[in-house]
């Protein structure tokens with residue numbers, strides 16, 4: 295995936311020597327100074343949760359002697375920003391990890407990445423520098439929920455890569471585990487060097503001329519992101535913002551919304567891990583959503599009943615609706631199932647699927663009506679990049 | 683006031699809690715409990731019994 299615009303976060307510095315030239319050595323701030331630096335700016339977690347970095351750091355620092363995990367395995371197939379970041383500037387992420395470890399007096403320092411290319415790339419970056427001490431690389435299976443924070447912690451402690459129920463922003467364990475997304479860590483590395491961090495990474499995909507990763511400033515709207523991606527390939531009806539855990543928005547509603555947590559919330563969307571996917575009018579929104587739902591159902595870690603049963607049920611009913619052969623009372627049934635799975639899993643996977651489904655029923659309401667009697671004939675298309 | 687909480691990684695959906703405590707636990711389409719309402723004081727003993735009886739140790743009372 296191409297990097298379309300690069301600011302300070304994505305400025306290319308792939309090798310250690312490039313990094314030293316561009317950013318210099320790791321700043322020698324104390325733990326207290328680092329916590330203050332993080333406080334100064336409200337950098338929300340960039341992994342989709344949006345939980346403020348400084349609060350997580352302070353909570354982990356209070357316990358002390360815990361584990362810091364840099365999460366480079368966000369897992370959502372439609373997001374390419376962590377890949378772009380690790381391609382461009384792996385050492386900025388590693389810097390952030392080392393700084394987070396220092397700020398929280400961590401005992402164990404870990405980089406989690408999908409097995410294969412991503413893990414190899416991190417190992418090679420770690421091998422280029424001599425200040426990394428005992429940073430471990432944790433290799434994860436290519437499964438959606440493997441990158442979920444509590445699943446990381448379980449894998450690290452020799453358990454399965456499966457989520458575990460929790461209530462606090464710090465994943466559980468006897469010692470605190472601070473799980474921080476790669477982009478957030480890169481932000482910390484910049485903050486510690488006295489830079490302002492007012493950009494974030496966005497993956498722009500679907501029916502645009504040049505899909506890719508953008509580094510955008512706070513006020514950037516979806517319209518501007520589309521422009522930077524070369525404009526539409528063909529007329530677009532709706533945008534999936536926030537990725538597979540996100541929400542559908544009608545295209546004209548989405549275009550003027552800024553790509554920030556608040557901007558997206560204000561129009562009923564979500565920023566998630568910073569993903570915008572444009573669905574053209576030539577595609578069927580119901581069929582496309584059914585593909586994502588089926589994928590999410592297949593990716594369920596199969597440990598919680600409502601998720602294990604509800605997601606396949608929702609996917610099947612939506613598939614039948616998309617095919618013009620709906621089960622009785624399909625719209626009400628889908629809404630009811632969405633309500634039923636929400637909040638009833640060890641992780642937020644079912645909540646994400648429910649949000650996606652209900653937003654589809656709203657945005658494609660006319661299509662729902664029409665499909666009750668016959669299919670529309672349009673394909674799902676490959677715009678949402680659902681893995682097969 | 684306390685609340686019933688299900689540990690979804692453990693619950694196996696046999697629905698015993700729904701049988702023991704129909705006042706507070708509905709079972710969903712697949713036999714898994716729907717909980718979350720506050721447990722009134724007069725049902726507290728019954729809720730405790732349900733928690734103790736859960737074969738998967740999945741049901742808990744949180745205050």
Ligand code: SF4
Nearest residue numbers: 595597598601639643
């Ligand atoms: S809610 Fe679903 S995805 Fe999450 S742990 Fe339970 S079964 Fe797995």
Ligand code: SF4
Nearest residue numbers: 693694695697699736
């Ligand atoms: S009794 Fe326990 S295992 Fe059975 S359905 Fe209720 S919570 Fe789940």
